[in-house]
Every structure is written in C-alpha cells, then in structure tokens.
Amino acid sequence: MNGPAAPAGARVSDRRSRANAFAARARRDFPALQQEVGGKPLVYLDNAASTQKPDAVIDAIAHYYRHDHANVHRGMHELARRATEAYEGARRKVARFLGAADPAEVVWTRGTTEAINLVASAWSHTFLGEGDEIVLSTQEHHSNLVPWQLAAARAGARLRYLELDGEGRLRLDRLPELLSPRTRMVALSHVSNALGTVNPVAEIAEQVHAAGALLLVDGAQGAPHLPIDVAALGCDFYAASGHKMCGPTGIGALWGRRELLERMEPYQGGGEMISVVEREYSTWAEVPHKFEAGTPNVAGAVGMGAAADYLTGIGHAALAEHERTVLEYALDRLAAVEGIRLFGPPADERCGAVSFLLDHAHAHDVATILDADGVAVRAGHHCAQLVMKHFGVPATSRASFYLYNDTEDVDRLVEGLDRVKAIFG
Amino acid sequence: MTDIALSSLYQQLILEHYRKPRNKGVLPGATVEVHMANPVCGDEIRLHLQLDGEERVQAATFIGQGCSISQASVSMMTVRLKGKSLDEALALAERFTEMMHGSREAARDRKLGELRALQGVSKFPVRIKCALLGFDALQEAAKRVRDQADGSDRG
Numbered sequence A: 001m002n003g004p005a006a007p008a009g010a011r012v013s014d015r016r017s018r019a020n021a022f023a024a025r026a027r028r029d030f031p032a033l034q035q036e037v038g039g040k041p042l043v044y045l046d047n048a049a050s051t052q053k054p055d056a057v058i059d060a061i062a063h064y065y066r067h068d069h070a071n072v073h074r075g076m077h078e079l080a081r082r083a084t085e086a087y088e089g090a091r092r093k094v095a096r097f098l099g100a101a102d103p104a105e106v107v108w109t110r111g112t113t114e115a116i117n118l119v120a121s122a123w124s125h126t127f128l129g130e131g132d133e134i135v136l137s138t139q140e141h142h143s144n145l146v147p148w149q150l151a152a153a154r155a156g157a158r159l160r161y162l163e164l165d166g167e168g169r170l171r172l173d174r175l176p177e178l179l180s181p182r183t184r185m186v187a188l189s190h191v192s193n194a195l196g197t198v199n200p201v202a203e204i205a206e207q208v209h210a211a212g213a214l215l216l217v218d219g220a221q222g223a224p225h226l227p228i229d230v231a232a233l234g235c236d237f238y239a240a241s242g243h244k245m246c247g248p249t250g251i252g253a254l255w256g257r258r259e260l261l262e263r264m265e266p267y268q269g270g271g272e273m274i275s276v277v278e279r280e281y282s283t284w285a286e287v288p289h290k291f292e293a294g295t296p297n298v299a300g301a302v303g304m305g306a307a308a309d310y311l312t313g314i315g316h317a318a319l320a321e322h323e324r325t326v327l328e329y330a331l332d333r334l335a336a337v338e339g340i341r342l343f344g345p346p347a348d349e350r351c352g353a354v355s356f357l358l359d360h361a362h363a364h365d366v367a368t369i370l371d372a373d374g375v376a377v378r379a380g381h382h383c384a385q386l387v388m389k390h391f392g393v394p395a396t397s398r399a400s401f402y403l404y405n406d407t408e409d410v411d412r413l414v415e416g417l418d419r420v421k422a423i424f425g
Numbered sequence B: 001m002t003d004i005a006l007s008s009l010y011q012q013l014i015l016e017h018y019r020k021p022r023n024k025g026v027l028p029g030a031t032v033e034v035h036m037a038n039p040v041c042g043d044e045i046r047l048h049l050q051l052d053g054e055e056r057v058q059a060a061t062f063i064g065q066g067c068s069i070s071q072a073s074v075s076m077m078t079v080r081l082k083g084k085s086l087d088e089a090l091a092l093a094e095r096f097t098e099m100m101h102g103s104r105e106a107a108r109d110r111k112l113g114e115l116r117a118l119q120g121v122s123k124f125p126v127r128i129k130c131a132l133l134g135f136d137a138l139q140e141a142a143k144r145v146r147d148q149a150d151g152s153d154r155g
C-alpha cells in the first residue's frame, strides 16, 4: 500500500499484535482459560457477568484458609490476629484501588447489589422523605433500580428517570430539568453492563451537587476496567463487586463519604457492628464496622484485595490500551457481519461489552450455537429490562471482553455467527 | 457440545415451525387464554384454547415471541392439540416433559408426532425450559378450566 493510509494501517496492526501479546501473557495467569469447550479452546466472552480468576487470587484465598483463618476482631490469639490483619489489609488494598484516602470509608458487602441496598435502606431511612425525589436512568441494572423502588415506596418518594439516546447514552441535556429542590439522590451506573456505555460521572457529579443532591455510582462494570478515583469522580457512594474484577463471588465494596456513613443508621444488626448492648438499645461501632454485622466473608475480602493488587500490577493504562484495541476490532468486525444490529455508542465512549442481534436468529439460539463452538456469550435482558424496552427488543446477545481476550477471540465469535447464519439463514 | 448435538437441536422441522409458525394469532371466542413467560430470557407466549362441551380442543392458537425452540415447540403443540380431550392434552404434556428429561421411550412415542423433533433439546439443559413454555401454558389453561368447572359445580 502507499499513500497516507499505510503508516496508520501499520500502527493498527502494531497495536493489535501488542494487544494479543498482552492477552497471551494475562491468559497464563488464569487456569480456567486453559481448557477446551466443544473440542476447541474456550473463548470466554461473558466477563460482564463474571470474570475468571487468576492464580494470584485463588492462591491468596487458599493461603488464607490454609494458614490464617479465624474469626476477625474478636479473638485474643495469633490466628485471630492474622485473620483480622488479612481482612483489614484487604480493605486498605481495595480503598487504594478505588482512590479512597481513608480505608474506613470502605464497607465490605456481598457485592454491588448489597452495597446499593445498603444505601437505599440505611441512607433512605434518615434522609429520604415523603415527596422527595430520586433520579435514576433507564440504563440501570436491576440492582440499581429495585432497591430504590423499595426505598421510594417506603418513604413515599418519587422516582424520576433520565432517558437514553438512540446509541444508549444518557440524555444529559435532560438532567437539569430532572434535578429539582426535592432531588435527594441520583443513582447511575459508571459503565452500562448491557451496552458498555461509559458515563461522564465527574460532569454529572457537579450538576448533582449543585442541585443539593447526592450521587451514587454503580461501579460494577466501572471498577474492572477503568482507573477509579472516587475523589476525582466526585461521587458520594461507589459500589463494586469482587467477582467482576478477577476476585471471588460473595464479596464487594461500598465506598461512601465518611460524614455520610457516620450519619446513616446501621443496615443490619448483630455482632461486630455494636459498641455497647443494653436491654432496650445499643450503640454502634465506628464506621465501617457499623455496617458489617455478623462474621464477614473474610476469605472473600482477601480475594478481592488480591484481585485489586493483581489489576494494579497489570496497570490501568496498559489495560485500557489493550481493551480499546480489542473493542475497536470487535466493533469493526461485527459491524461487517451481514444482518447484525449493534447496540450502544462508538468504541471511544464504551468499554467492555457489545450487545447485538442477528436477523432471523434469536439471541438464545445465537448463544447456544456459539457455545457449541466453545465461545461463551450471554443472551437475555442482562438484568436491564429498561434498556431492552428502550430499544424495543426482548433480549440481545452480548459479548464482553477483558484483559485475557484478544482479536482471535473476536474472530472465533464472528466465525460462530457465520455458523448461526448457516443454520438460520 | 458436538456438532451432532447441535444439528439434532436445530432440525429442519424446528426451523420451519420457527419461521412459519402454525396457528399463530388470537382466537376470538377462546374458552381460556393463558399468558406464560420465562422471566430469565424474556420469551413469552399467549395460548388460546377453544373447548367444546366435552372439554375437547376445537381450536388452539398462540401469539408470542422468543427463541426458535420455544416458538417451534408451541407451534407444534397447537397442531397436536386439535381434537384432543383435556385429559389427552395433559397426557401429551407429560409425555413431552418425559422426553425433555431424557426418556428414550417417550421420544419414540408416536403420540408426540412432530414434537419428537425436539428431543435434541434434552441434551441442552439450559434450553429445556424454552421447549416447555407452551406446555406450561397448556397445564395452566387446563387448571383454570377445571377450577372454573369445580367452582360452578359448587356454585
């Protein structure tokens, strides 16, 4: 080739081979990826649902159970001390990962869902009243909708919705008219799980605060992919799940501004969260323990701490460069598939996921045929029924990428789609 | 999953019913109408049955949306239901369910007619629910008809 296109083309292929080398290195860390499905090497493209686990995480959990396990914060013995240190050490790691200066602002939860429920319950108890308003968007995962529906029903508050545009972006031009003197809380996702849209959180936070409201960010899909700095984002709460960022299931984190956490009522009552218990009343432990009733998921916390370290070791800049390259390649190749409908914004406004539909073949049939080829994708509404309604479709197929995916995985996906078309015509 | 399993799943007959469903549409004057959905995947159907005085199916139609398996299965079921008594229809549902759970004997049962083309679904556990959607609606419809009959007996 000659002319100005040649160097650009060379740069693209350089970037792709760098991305593939990066993925090949990462893949060695993930034992579950070293297997065949349907007689072919597994291509795991269901990362938005849950990611695979590196040895570093699996080993950290095993090491904890083999050597250091006891109950935390209670015992007077060596193992109790070590378990407590592992648990609190993991909290410091996750705090650092989220850009939180104070580890006491990080509350362990079961995941994003419980983190949001915690705020929707404990914060709403004191701060949400009749006639108040909560602003959500139709992009949200059900776990950032249903807890607010429950809270609004209890308080007599009202839900208002930010709509999406045709490419699945938030209609931020409508935000000013949605924010009113009655708005108490705005709860939005950092990154959409169904569409991959990245939302401009910092810009939103400014407007929300100017209106005197708080901003909760559902970071289930943000934390795995983007460098998180809660201070720079300017939000008031940030929720994340361990299992979507290389960590174990059953653990997640809620970051909240300390003065808010301190003014909130407890979420659940029990051991660990109290200071003094009398017959008729009790007083609460300091944050974050006030929100951690009962024996916590210590091994999960250790695993999530190890996952945060693992991702930090990989480096967010390298991860972002890799993901952008693979995502651009995927969008290019998929767009060229005949009869495909792609949902969501262009590559530079999205991360992680691509939702699509094929003419004539239902999303489930697509997923079954891809599975027969060893390609794992998700089909359904992705716990985002309002997104499906927005686009007027019952379900989509979704391929979602992570650090161990490469352009060959995309090729396998596209080959699988050819097979779908051969069957469904 | 092997290619053989895949091609037995997506038999021509299934694809044909998916592309050109039989008995698709509303049924004015239906005796009973049941809406059934699979909340996990969003597949849904509305089954309409018209029964005569002896509880025999005069007509069966459906409307709905979903994957090839759910829609082909309902389409085939409506074809099969015509002229059957409610008891025979329920026996058919039971037989079909046995086939979905891997019974070879059920899969040989001629009473299932074209529905036997769906036997490959039994190898795909996550898709069995799709194939059963129409029969779930049928069972619910039978229950409603009978509850109503019981009610009027008592009334």
Ligand SMILES: Cc1ncc(COP(=O)(O)O)c(C=O)c1O
Pocket: A048, A049, A110, A111, A112, A113, A114, A141, A143, A144, A189, A191, A192, A193, A218, A220, A221, A241, A243, A383
């Ligand atoms: C955007 C988003 N929010 C919330 C959740 C819920 O996360 P979890 O199930 O880990 O609590 C998910 C995961 O499915 C998600 O993608």
